[in-house]
Amino acid sequence: MAEKQGAIVKKGHEEGLKMATSLLEEFGLPLGLLPLANVIEVGFVRATGYMWIMQEKKVEHDFKMISKLVGYSCDINGYIEKKRIKKLSGVKAKEFMMWPPVSEIKVDEAAPGKIHFKSLAGITKTFPVEAFALGQ
Template sequence: MAEKEGGIVKKGHELGLIMAISLLEEHGLPLGLLPLADVIEVGFVKDTGYMWIIQKKKVEHNFKMISKLVSYNSEITGYVEKKRIEKLKGVKAKELML
């Protein structure tokens, strides 16, 4: 993919997790924003802000405080900027009725 050209890539759960957390911290985003399980690869292109996260399988997370169930596909992509992520793909949220 052309979007990934020139990107820094970390493979494996340990290295991928470290990189994903540092990306979120660096851009002022909440650390719990992307619950990461069984990470295969994390990549980031500094020039464009394009990032991708590949996990072994889809993950669902229930954010109790806001009553939302969020589904994360095995591949999540987006453009990271200060305090925001644009064109986020691979994440869906549903309202939960309590």
């Protein structure tokens, strides 16, 4: 795939998880944003910000502080930049009985401590950043 050209790729759970966490840290995103399990591969193209994560099976994580169930598919990808992941695919948040896909995640620089999740339907939800701290 052309978008993966020039990528740094880490294989296996330990290395992949380490790389995913360091990318979140580098771009100022909460470290608990991607609770991954059985990572197969993580890749990142510095020139474009394109990143992808492959894991063995889907993961559902309950962010208890905000009572929000989030589903992570086997294949997650998007473009990471300072305080933001855009064109995100592979992440869905449960809203009532539906699972709308999350297309963008952005840490609010104007209102520190807030993080916004935008769905493809244009709905934006805002939560406290600490709800996505590592271990939440």
